[in-house]
Amino acid sequence: MTPRYLELVCPAGTPAALRTAVEAGADTVYCGFRDETNARNYPGLNFDREEMAEGIRFAHAHGRHVLVAINTFPRPGQVALWHRAIDDAAALGANAVILADIGLLDYASGHHPGLRLHLSVQAAASNTLSLAFYRERFGIRRAVLPRVLTVKEIGALVERMGVEAEVFAFGSLGTMTEGRCILSSYLTGRSPSSDGVCAPAEHVSLSEEDGEMVMRLGPLTMNRFGRDEPAGYPTPCKARLVARGIPSYLFDEPVGLNMIELLPELKAAGVTALKIEGRQRSRAYVAQVVRAFRATLDALDRDGRAPRIDLSAIAEGSKETLGAYRKGWR
């Protein structure tokens, strides 16, 4: 069997990043509206309606696709904002919307039967039954798989899931099950599920104390980094914590996921698309990561192998991991 084309799905936090991603060789770009309907609701980021229309026009002119992430969970009594986002994404010609909430999937499949639906990683569907739920009831065409499966498990799942599989290839990964972690709102009142932010910037503070960089989230200390020790995000799941009297990275170290060396295996496993995380990061990041993955994918297609490109410098904690894609992570 000829391995299928691996679609490279790239982040765009701004219109400039969208253009950068297209120029660097993204097949598909994903982005969100400038409000809490998307899971990267950070200040100064994202697209207003006009910018989204322009971004979609630009990508389509280059033959690329745009996915609109509407992947948070509407708050009680406020679903209208999310419905409007779905209506607008459909009207602007988005190639698909990325959804997580059951109510929104119900709305989108009922009101926009022609709109392609992707299941967000925020829905954390990691087995055939939950995927069957979303496929049979809402007709999802693709699911972004949670970052907790090994390559072998992904292969087994792809055979039975009945929709396209998109997996994370690069970026910061949380160790908690996506969409089911409220540690951020426990400390700050705002979380990825409802507000689209983890460790919101207004609750983060950095300071220098005796050569250490101290990182706080809300009222609590998340980490103290030594003079030249690489740092990570102030997210609770990357905090240095004390259990049984021993300080450690109890949940996960500040490392970035990079499975560029597993691309041949993922391709063989029948994965449809690779997702690069990082809508909160800058154009420079987008350009560098997308170019590296583009070059590797092209080389694999041509020669069946690719030279290793080092991206560790831009990874969280300046360090890379294969995460759960290799057994032993759990």
Place this chain on the structure above:
Amino acid sequence: MTTGIPAPLHLMRAGLRMLPAPALRLVLRRISASLPRNHPDLVRRLVRVAPGRYLFEPTDLTQRFLLCIGDGGVILTLAAPGEAADAAMRGKLAMLIDLLEGRLDSDTALFARDIIIVGDMNRAVAFRNILDGETINLVGDFLARFGPLAPPLGRAAARLHRRVDAARRRLVGVRDRVHRAAHHGHDPNEDLARTGAQIDDLRHRVGQLERRVRRAPETT
């Protein structure tokens, strides 16, 4: 990330070290005045989304710089000792410039401990994200406003930039054809094989041109 300091930055740093404060203030005032002309959208969005006072503290210089964003627009000045600000960014001049000009990802710089941002993180993040939406050329602007070296340097750089852009556009064009094929259900592998060599050739040429751009100031 940034390996070695390019020559224009050397010039800029030397300029910053040598210029007496009044002359420096004049240069900064001129840069401030040129911003709304050269980057009207950027200035409008900064004023709307990220108003505030931002301090830039190059660790390899004695001066500190204050960027005030407000109803008066965007104004860059020398910071007085003990100047109050909403957020402050600290790091080597080269790092700060790379950040401001969009070449370096600030998260990357933070992870590597090349910079630290203190104060109101919400404003700092908003500022960073808005700034990332547009390309500005602080070093060029600075050099253009003092020194006889500026014109020839600027012309040489502009020429090379144009050639890099043209080559990159051709590369994107080839890529577009591959994507059209992929998205329309053709066998993209076939297409890829056909265009692979072409892409390699173009990438090689873009790489050569980019290396020349980096070396440009020394060679002119």
Place this chain on the structure above:
Amino acid sequence: MLTLGPLMLNWEAARRRDFYARIADEAPVGCVHLGEVVCSKRAPFTDRDLPAIAERLRAGGKEVVISTMALVTSKAEMRAVEEMLEAGFLVEANDVSCVHVLAGRPHAIGPLVNVFNEGTLAYLARMGAIRVAPPPEVGIDGLGVFARAEPGVEIEATVFGRLTLSVAARCYHARAYGLHRDNCQFVCAREADGMPVETLDGEAFVVVNGTQTMSHGYAAAIADLPRLREGGVRRFRLMPQDVDMVRIARLFDDALGGRTGTDEAMAQLRAACGEVPFVEGYAHGRPGREWRGQDRLPDRLLH
């Protein structure tokens, strides 16, 4: 009505049996949840004495509901759900895969399924959900919206005990003991009320319970009961902790029945919970770890 939620902690079999025997005989709760929610490795042990405990509770006049795993990972776990349905139990889904299996039959939805709004609630109600206990982030106002939107669904609020803040495939309890989940030696059984986790500066952060993190303090929503009721909430859930749960149940029952005032009930609750802090932020749309209640704990415990 008061409900006793599923036991999230890993207590040894004898303790579990004694605990539920006392609940069956003495606690004024109408409904008790059984079943392993946290860890597939614990499930064989929990399942072994489940029928006997369920029988004991039913003999004591309690309704028994089976809560399912938060992360369903194997076919065997789904088969176990089917068996419970055949045995006539009402099943509470804690994962969407389980919702898929239960659809078309009356069932309950637990706090680990993302029911954040009335759209999702309406859909689940159409599929047969008759009771829904939303996640902690849905505060008092949100529960009111739910109750008004779907009068046919009983809305349940968690009013006592630790709140689950995250689930994961990785076991943090094992990690803290330098072990791997595959060879965990069931170290999670060593802490009857979860393993406290602090920041580098000694501030209380969370409690780890196997693969889950939980609030460092207990929800203690005595003062919120009237507002919850006015909003249409009909069921009140108590989560089993390492305290005298019969006493806790009586205390909430008396507060609900108007036999004790809020201040008196709060003082009694404070006395029953040793030094464990309380949290209430989520109920009021604030950071979940906050507590502004009137029990006046010393400051060091409020951190």
